[in-house]
Amino acid sequence: xxxFIKNPVVALPDRDPAPHFSEEELIFTAEEKVRIARWxxxxxxxxxxxxxxxxxxxxxFGFLPPEVLRLVAAELGIPYAQVYGxxxxxxxYFKEKKGRYVLDVCTCFSCQFTGGYDVLHYLxxxxxxxxxxxxxxxxxxxxxxxxxxxxxxxxMLQVSNGPYVYCLTPAKIDALLDALxxxxxxxxxxxxxxxDEDEMGGNRRTDADASISYSTxxxxxQTR
Amino acid sequence: MPSVTIDGxxxxxxxxxxxxxxxxxxxxxxPHFCYHPSMSVPANCRQCLVDIGAPVRSRATGxxxxxxxxxxVIRYFPKLQTSCSxxxxxxxxxHTSRSSDKVARAQQDNLELMLINHPLDCPICDQAxxxxxxxxxxxxxxxxxxxxxxxxxKPKKVKLGPHVVxxxxxxxxxxxxxxxxxxxxxxxxxxxxxRGVKNYPLTPPGLVFDDPYSMNVIDLCPVxxxxxxxxxxQARIWEMSSTPSIITASAKGSNCYYWVRDNxxxxxxxxxxxxxNDFWLPDEDRLAYRCFNEDRPGGPEIREDGARQGATWEAxxxxxxxxxxxxxxxxxxxxxxxxxVEDNYLLMALARMTGxxxxxxxxxxxxxxxxxWLRTDExxxxxxxxxxxxxxxxxxxxxxxQIAKGEYDVLYVLEDDPVAAGLSExxxxxxxxxxxxxxNRTLSLADVALPAATAAETIGTFVNVDGRAQRVVPAKxxxxxxxxxMMHMGLSRADRHGxxxxxxxxxSHLINCKPSWELLPAVAGAMGHRMDxxxxxxxxxxxxxxxxxxxxxxxxxxxxxxxxxxxx
Numbered sequence: 190x191x192x193f194i195k196n197p198v199v200a201l202p203d204r205d206p207a208p209h210f211s212e213e214e215l216i217f218t219a220e221e222k223v224r225i226a227r228w229x230x231x232x233x234x235x236x237x238x239x240x241x242x243x244x245x246x247x248x249x250f251g252f253l254p255p256e257v258l259r260l261v262a263a264e265l266g267i268p269y270a271q272v273y274g275x276x277x278x279x280x281x282y283f284k285e286k287k288g289r290y291v292l293d294v295c296t297c298f299s300c301q302f303t304g305g306y307d308v309l310h311y312l313x314x315x316x317x318x319x320x321x322x323x324x325x326x327x328x329x330x331x332x333x334x335x336x337x338x339x340x341x342x343x344x345m346l347q348v349s350n351g352p353y354v355y356c357l358t359p360a361k362i363d364a365l366l367d368a369l370x371x372x373x374x375x376x377x378x379x380x381x382x383x384x385d386e387d388e389m390g391g392n393r394r395t396d397a398d399a400s401i402s403y404s405t406x407x408x409x410x411q412t413r
Numbered sequence: 414m415p416s417v418t419i420d421g422x423x424x425x426x427x428x429x430x431x432x433x434x435x436x437x438x439x440x441x442x443x444p445h446f447c448y449h450p451s452m453s454v455p456a457n458c459r460q461c462l463v464d465i466g467a468p469v470r471s472r473a474t475g476x477x478x479x480x481x482x483x484x485x486v487i488r489y490f491p492k493l494q495t496s497c498s499x500x501x502x503x504x505x506x507x508h509t510s511r512s513s514d515k516v517a518r519a520q521q522d523n524l525e526l527m528l529i530n531h532p533l534d535c536p537i538c539d540q541a542x543x544x545x546x547x548x549x550x551x552x553x554x555x556x557x558x559x560x561x562x563x564x565x566x567k568p569k570k571v572k573l574g575p576h577v578v579x580x581x582x583x584x585x586x587x588x589x590x591x592x593x594x595x596x597x598x599x600x601x602x603x604x605x606x607x608r609g610v611k612n613y614p615l616t617p618p619g620l621v622f623d624d625p626y627s628m629n630v631i632d633l634c635p636v637x638x639x640x641x642x643x644x645x646x647q648a649r650i651w652e653m654s655s656t657p658s659i660i661t662a663s664a665k666g667s668n669c670y671y672w673v674r675d676n677x678x679x680x681x682x683x684x685x686x687x688x689x690n691d692f693w694l695p696d697e698d699r700l701a702y703r704c705f706n707e708d709r710p711g712g713p714e715i716r717e718d719g720a721r722q723g724a725t726w727e728a729x730x731x732x733x734x735x736x737x738x739x740x741x742x743x744x745x746x747x748x749x750x751x752x753x754v755e756d757n758y759l760l761m762a763l764a765r766m767t768g769x770x771x772x773x774x775x776x777x778x779x780x781x782x783x784x785x786w787l788r789t790d791e792x793x794x795x796x797x798x799x800x801x802x803x804x805x806x807x808x809x810x811x812x813x814x815q816i817a818k819g820e821y822d823v824l825y826v827l828e829d830d831p832v833a834a835g836l837s838e839x840x841x842x843x844x845x846x847x848x849x850x851x852x853n854r855t856l857s858l859a860d861v862a863l864p865a866a867t868a869a870e871t872i873g874t875f876v877n878v879d880g881r882a883q884r885v886v887p888a889k890x891x892x893x894x895x896x897x898x899m900m901h902m903g904l905s906r907a908d909r910h911g912x913x914x915x916x917x918x919x920x921s922h923l924i925n926c927k928p929s930w931e932l933l934p935a936v937a938g939a940m941g942h943r944m945d946x947x948x949x950x951x952x953x954x955x956x957x958x959x960x961x962x963x964x965x966x967x968x969x970x971x972x973x974x975x976x977x978x979x980x981x
Contacts, residue, residue: 199581199611201568205619255618268601270594273617277606 202277202284208256209286215260221245225264236267239275243282252283280334281350288323288330290369293347296333299340304409308344308357309333315366328370342380343406352377355401415503420512432496432507433461443509444520444549446635447587448497451692452596458527458587460549462493462519464508477504493519510553517553524554530565530610531636532582540637542650546585565610573603573615574622576642576696577630581613584638590614590630597693600624613638625788628696632682643700644680648672656888656902657684657973659875660694661751661868662701664791666877666975667694671702671869671888676922678702678869678889686974689881695787702869705889708850710864712925721862726927726935733825733845733861734939737767740822740843744769745812748804750777750793751849752828752865753873753885754963755952756929757795757802759944760827763933766942769825773807774799775834789878794868798876801962801981809835816842827929828865830855845936847929864926866891871928872901872949874966876978882966883975892923895931897948 217225224245228238242261243253250257253276262269276282283291292312296305309320312331316324320333339345342355352375354365365375376398383403414425417435424439434450436443446458466489469478478486487506493516496507510517528550535541567581591603591614602622606615616622631639655670660681667690672680681702683694713729714721724732737744746764748757748771757774764771777793796806809831815821817838824831824842832839832854839858846859849867856862868875869888876882887902927935930952934944946952950968957966962981970976 197563197565197610199565199567199607199613201571201581202606202615203618204616258617268595268604269620270591270601270604270617274591274604274606278608278612 206255209254210250210256214250215256217245217249217260217264221249222264229265235265236271238265239267239272240279243272243276247282252286254284254286286323289328291330291332291349293332293334293337293350294320295335295337295339295343295345295347297336299336300343300345302409302412303343303406304357305344307410308346308362311359311362315362329366339380341403342401348375354378355380356404356406358407415501417501417503417505417507419507420509426501429500432463432465432499432501434497435501436496436509441509443496444545444553445497446545446549446585447589449589449592449633449692452589452592454498455588455592456495456498458585459495459523460520460527461496462516462523463496463499464513464516465490465494465496465499466506467502468504520553521555524550525558525560527585528554528558529560530582531585532564532566534583537646538580538583538637539640539645540583540634540650544637545635567611567613571615572642573639574624574627576628576700577622578640578642578645579614580638580640581615583636584613585636586612586614587635588614589633589635590639593626593630593633594624598624598626598629600626602627603630625695625697625784626693628699629683629693632692641680648674648679653679654888655682656886658869658885658888659794659883659975660698660701661794661875661885662698662792663695663787664789664794664796664878665689665787666794666875666881666883667698667787668883668973668975669694669698671705673889676889676924678705684973688974688977689877689879689883690787693787697788704850705867705869706922708852709924710848710851710862710926713864714859714862716860721859727939729861729863730932730935731939733863733936736823736843736845736860737769737825737936738940740767740769742768743821744823744825745815745821745842746771746825747807747827747829747831748772748774748799748802749827749829749847750774750791750796750799752795752847752929753868753871753875753949754795754798754802754882754956755873755949756827756933757799757804758952758956759930759933759946760825761802761804762944763825763937763942766937766944767940769823770821771804772812773805775809775829775831776806791878794875794877797878797880798874798882801876801880801978802956802960807834812836813838826855832858847932863932864924865932866924866926866928870898870924870926871930872898872968873928873930874949874953874968874971877975880978880980881975882963882971882978884968884971884973890923891927892925893927895927898928 225242228241229235232238242265246257246261247253258272258276259269262272294309313319316329318324320331323330337347339353344357345353345355347353354375379397379400381400381402416423416425433443433448443461445461447455466487468485469488471478480486508516510520535547569580571579573579591605594600594603602616602620602624603614605612631641653672653674655672658671660667660669668684668686670682670684671678681699683692685692713724713726715724715729715732744767746760746769748760761771778790779792780790783790813836819841821842825845828847830853843860844858845861846855847863847865848856868885870891872886874882874884887898930949937944953968957963964979966976966978
């Protein structure tokens with residue numbers, strides 16, 4: 190983002206990229222087709238199910254190159270151009286190949302104020318790549334993202350469009366990276382509110398793997 | 414009848430009109446970009462905002478609440494509404510920018526927002542001069558911009574397909590182009606990609622914008638983002654004149670404008686006609702204009718000592734008359750689906766005078782070419798006109814045989830190419846040829862070659878496949894002052910560009926040709942027959958009154974929209 194502000198040039202996407210997947214790989218299984226059909230049935234027109242289906246395809250293929258978008262379009266019976274438009278609109282649909290884990294570091298206002306850039310720079314230094322890049326071993330991609338809606342427990346990051354990791358400190362980041370390298374995704378953590386501490390053990394959610402309580406936020410390096 | 418008050422004036426309406434269309438129909442200008450009458454209404458440009466109020470009804474009684482003066486109480490919508498998507502209801506009160514400062518300010522701010530990332534490269538933009546964004550920014554926009562940062566830059570020259578080039582940073586994301594491919598042509602080849610300041614229309618990877626109607630998005634584009642690969646940087650709008658006419662590359666006769674500078678046609682754009690082509694033109698029709706500019710003849714020629722040599726018009730017509738007189742009944746005439754009704758009618762008259770045979774017209778059929786919309790199997794503009802004159806398609810094989818047997822001495826061809834149509838045995842006959850282009854393959858065999866004015870230079874009538882008679886008017890001048898042509902050119906071109914009466918007039922690229930409705934009477938005259946018509950209007954008056962299939966098709970009745978002929 191910062192680069193775009195300094196140098197606001199929109200690049201033309203590759204208009205004719207080489208395919209990443211072979212014809213044999215580009216299929217939905219019978220079970221996936223059933224799921225897609227169920228989504229399609231929920232909406233008046235099949236294009237309503239495009240986001241579900243793209244999500245399914247991204248989980249299956251890891252990212253969404255044009256041939257996967259064509260597959261989704263063919264499965265739903267909607268124009269390929271429309272699928273491409275939807276896929277490029279949403280940043281959480283990955284159009285390029287990413288690392289095994291994508292670390293979306295929030296640097297929007299609240300996180301920035303509490304050290305979002307400190308987290309980002311720590312990660313960049315530790316992994317040796319810049320924001321937007323993937324480590325050479327293909328394990329991590331670091332991305333700088335806009336607000337993820339967890340300002341109360343800033344600074345935070347999101348792992349691979351999935352669980353949030355809150356109240357980041359260097360030690361917590363080290364532990365997270367080690368766990369991810371070992372193949373352990375962080376679980377869903379519930380952040381409790383002070384007024385809830387007394388009842389329900391502080392945890393309003395029964396489905397949360399863990400809970401952390403609210404704490405006073407740190408202050409970013411540059412504002413100290 | 415329900416009524417609505419717009420800017421203090423009351424208008425009555427029927428049905429459920431949309432406010433913006435209602436305003437446009439009543440000559441009330443409301444600035445807009447994304448709205449197009451033929452397509453869905455996304456209301457995404459936000460330029461057509463107006464202030465709308467509705468009369469208040471008492472909840473208890475359902476009666477209109479009235480002020481002390483007895484006027485209905487009007488309650489306004491809390492925010493401005495997009496007039497394009499608003500359906501009118503009885504008693505509503507509308508304020509456009511003319512009567513509301515709030516609306517004027519909203520439209521001004523909207524334009525300022527739109528221009529933030531617009532490159533303002535009007536001095537090199539093809540659209541400048543007829544650009545809705547430019548016009549409306551002048552009329553409704555702010556004096557300047559408060560945006561003092563770097564503009565976002567997007568790809569400047571993206572070839573979307575064979576005929577359309579995109580300049581992404583000029584785009585205001587009105588989605589007219591994507592809606593055209595989704596709703597009208599249904600090729601689904603364009604989409605708006607990405608989001609925020611980064612978005613613009615593009616084809617998805619691996620797809621080429623090769624829609625046969627792709628160039629319509631160029632006319633739809635309210636800015637200069639989509640430009641024609643063919644016309645890009647060729648001319649400024651104000652250097653050209655536009656003449657309302659029709660397409661002659663297909664049998665549909667789609668209505669169009671010919672844009673002319675220095676007597677060269679530079680581009681063709683659609684002219685709305687709901688009875689024929691709505692707002693659209695196929696690409697092939699737009700790109701067929703080159704035949705009007707290129708490979709044009711230098712003047713009349715006659716064969717002397719085995720070689721064609723330049724001659725005067727009088728000498729050429731005299732030679733044609735001489736050949737026809739000598740042949741007498743042994744002459745055969747070929748009518749033409751490429752020539753106007755008037756010219757074919759005169760050819761039939763000439764054939765009657767000489768006693769020759771009319772063999773019909775040469776068919777130009779490409780089976781499978783048509784798409785049931787604006788592209789047709791028949792690739793000539795006037796096949797239906799010929800049929801309505803009682804002419805049938807010529808039997809080329811039979812004619813070949815008859816000519817080989819020596820049944821004819823003279824073949825008189827009106828504006829067509831019999832050799833290209835397969836008439837190969839022309840060694841034994843003398844050929845008199847009216848022709849448009851030097852690429853005509855019969856030209857090398859012609860004994861008298863008479864350059865004829867094309868549809869862009871003449872006046873006449875073509876009948877489309879659906880039996881609609883439509884008029885062409887001269888878009889460009891030919892060499893030599895012709896009173897009727899000049900008069901029509903002045904009448905048909907409001908700007909008078911290119912006529913001798915204006916400062917853009919230019920003597921270059923004038924073709925030494927004559928309309929066939931002048932040549933045929935000249936040949937008849939040289940034979941001593943009288944074929945006396947002041948111009949094509951009088952010929953068509955005669956045709957419409959004597960040929961029942963052309964009932965009512967006078968030039969006056971046809972006007973610019975054409976006239977539906979009786980069923981035959």
